[in-house]
Amino acid sequence: MDATIYHNPACGTSRNTLALIRHAGIEPTVIEYLREPPSRDRLVELIAAAGLGVRDAMRKKGTPYEALGLDDPTLSDDQLLDAMLAEPVLINRPFVVTSSGTRLCRPSEVVLDILPTITRPFAKEDGELVIDESGHRVR
Template identity: 70%
Template structure:
């Protein structure tokens, strides 16, 4: 299965998402988006395919969101996209693209919605100790 993750290795959610993908036996294409940001077209497509608004795809925490005045409700989607592309840390992460769909994997287990359900063998526990899959590889709700 062709899977791409827009990854930040310093982010726990992004690391957990990558590990879940690998736990499914899939070696994804990993794009460290802070080093190699998506094109405007790619970013717009991922946001739309994930069913998000541009504002929902912006990361506020740990970014210059406030200093840049991005909370201003009068800003257009194009202005927000310009800011995200100029300062990629503003792109929320991780976005994951598979043939089954695109998701902003927050929380990380959202990625399970776009991976083959039968791919998981055994349990999976996130870095924080939360168990996501049981011993049979079934999602814990």
């Protein structure tokens, strides 16, 4: 299976998602989207394929979201997309694309919905168990 992750190596959720993909035996294409932002068309595709609205795909915490006035409910999707492309830190992460679908993987274990079944135990970097010793998803 091919996989692509729009990754921020400074983000724990993104690192855990990448680790889960690799734990599934897949070496994904890793796009550090802060360095290489997606095109407008690609961003629109990712958001739609994940079943989200543009505002739902925006990161608010630790970004200039409020300072830029992006909390204004009258802003159009085009205006929000313009802001995300101008300030890629506003793009929530990580988006993952596989042949089984596209997901915004928050929390990181959402990626399991679009990966082959993993039966080996897996814990996040903070020790939180995601897949137990018997191969079952925790939670």
